[in-house]
Amino acid sequence: MLKEHLRKKALEIGNIPPHYELEIEDFDEKQKTRAYYIWKDRNHPEKTVTIELGGDGSLLTYSRNDCPGSDLQLSDAELKLTALRFAARHRPLTFMKFTFQAREERNGCIRFIYTKKVLGRPLPDSGFFVDVTESGFIVQFLYYGDKGEAPVPETFVDQEKVISHYMSGLTFSLVYDVVNFEKTPRLVYEPILPAYSYPAGEDDIVPDQPFCEDRNESAKPLPALEHKREVSIDELMGFTADMIQTRRRDLGDEIGTTWRKGAVPERKDLSIESYFESSNKNTMKMKTDKKTGKMTAFKSFIEHEGPAFYSAEECEEVALQFLYKLYPRADEFFKMNPLKTDGRGRFRYHFSVWHRDIPLRFGAARILVSPVTGLVEAYMAPDIDPEQLEQINPVPAVTIEEAKSAFLSDFHLQLEWQRDFTPSGNEGYKLVYRPVYPPYIDAHKQKKKRFY
Incomplete structure (x- = not known):
């Protein structure tokens, strides 16, 4: 039953068109912790939708390359709001856990990155990112989550000591590069x-x-x-x-x-x-x-x-x-x-x-x-x-x-x-x-x- 439930949820999240066929369905039968799907367009096999869900049905990854053409250009504020709405719809409480980290332009899309921060510094592989086209079409989402503790040291090493450590054995090698x-x-x-x-x-x-x-x-x-x-x-x-x-x-x-x-x-x-x-x-x-x-x-x-x-x-x-x-x-x-x-x-x-x-x-x-x-x-x-x-x-x-x-x-x-x-x-x-x-x-x- 869980397998069918997850497939149905993935179909809903991806809004999969009826002329798409399921090419990959990979479900962790033993651990039941993840399910992975890829659908492709029968008429245009290069057009695909990829979705990965956790065992509880939560969205882990979402990716598609069947973006429809559009001349619409939204403002940065509108694009950011579109990205956040998608993340909040599929991963509730993202607003409370993570903070805005960066905006990047990648392959014609705008990527909004959110991470968890401690001491004002981001924790690697935490949070999520969303890629959205200028017209507001979501093409990728990846959720890292909130993993592990980040203990703050009671006392810090003096930076001069650290620099001395690195400089003590500094050498150079002549190479082509x-x-x-x-x-x-x-x-x-x-x-x-x-x-x-x-x-x-x-x-x-x-x-x-x-x-x-x-x-x-x-x-x-x-x-x-x-x-x-x-x-x-x-x-x-x-x-x-x-x-x-x-x-x-x-x-x-x-x-x-x-x-x-x-x-x-x-x-x-x-x-x-x-x-x-x-x-x-x-x-x-x-x-x-x-x-x-x-x-x-x-x-x-x-x-x-x-x-x-x-x-x-x-x-x-x-x-x-x-x-x-x-x-x-x-x-x-x-x-x-x-x-x-x-x-x-x-x-x-x-x-x-x-x-x-x-x-x-x-x-x-x-x-x-x-x-x-x-x-x-x-x-x-x-x-x-x-x-x-x-x-x-x-x-x-x-x-x-x-x-x-x-x-x-x-x-x-x-x-x-x-x-x-x-x-x-x-x-x-x-x-x-x-x-x-x-x-x-x-x-x-x-x-x-x-x-x-």
Whole structure:
């Protein structure tokens, strides 16, 4: 009865049109704490309505992309009132629990964010937000709620002590990085600091954690290919001629394609698990750069059962063959990191990007090889084409002393709440000093005020 009751309530909340069909119905039969639904337009499958309810019928998430066209433009005050009415209708007492935090513009919509505040500072993952179009159509709602206690310290740590803690081991690493959403990387100094925020309470224990480690310190030059084979990318992935393209999507700078081997399996039920099993089983999915035609991502969902037949060394040869097929000059731009395995025993090869002994801060080539088949089952390209690094002067024009001076001029502490867990395992919050500082200092720009 509960399952039918929740479905009926979701239909009412979403005001689901009669020509929409239920695509996913996922109900927690054991805990009975949540129910998740997705309806889609039969005539336009890209139009969907998503609703998640708690076991008591309370609305947790609401999302739809079937917004009707309208030239109506409401004022900010009217939009805010529309958002609050929606929240109050589906989550009573929101006015009493949460306060206005921010207004943001996202994807053509206005987002109104409400949180719970203690000491005038918001608690992370508390409250709710509502997205509304300029015409007043609600397109998204997410309810976080009011979780855990936020105890205020009796005495606070002196900020100078905290700053001294961070400065005592401050170092800088010279790296390449893509900053400010630019497409061309720069040579920058990356500050190395402790990877945690300092507890604000005098009686709280400072985390016993190491400083940020050098992500690439154990990387080694690529080993030589012992057995160069005339093998194609398709063969290394196990791509066969009988596979049929079932989907092609424009992803902006990339094209996404899906290929399937055999017929589409029938869905067992309307659960999320069944949906993804039907969508993914016996498929290969890949992304290709529009300009270069080079593969940027790949994943195989074709399962192969059986004992491990290929050794780590043999699988390494496969990964190297794959990398060199994509990057013929791979030995000039990549180094190999220590081997790891995933939960299914597959080998994970991580190739960090380097040029002239300077690493790329983020982004690497990641290749997953199965010891059962000796095939590449997943690939993720670096964030940039490594050859771009050849255009950058590896010699910095800014000294480390200048970089440190620029860094210190903008370093400060911010008092804020951070998610925490009590000794009993319950969720809560802890007040901390979070260091705020520039994430990099440009190693080539010599400006009097800013280096970033």
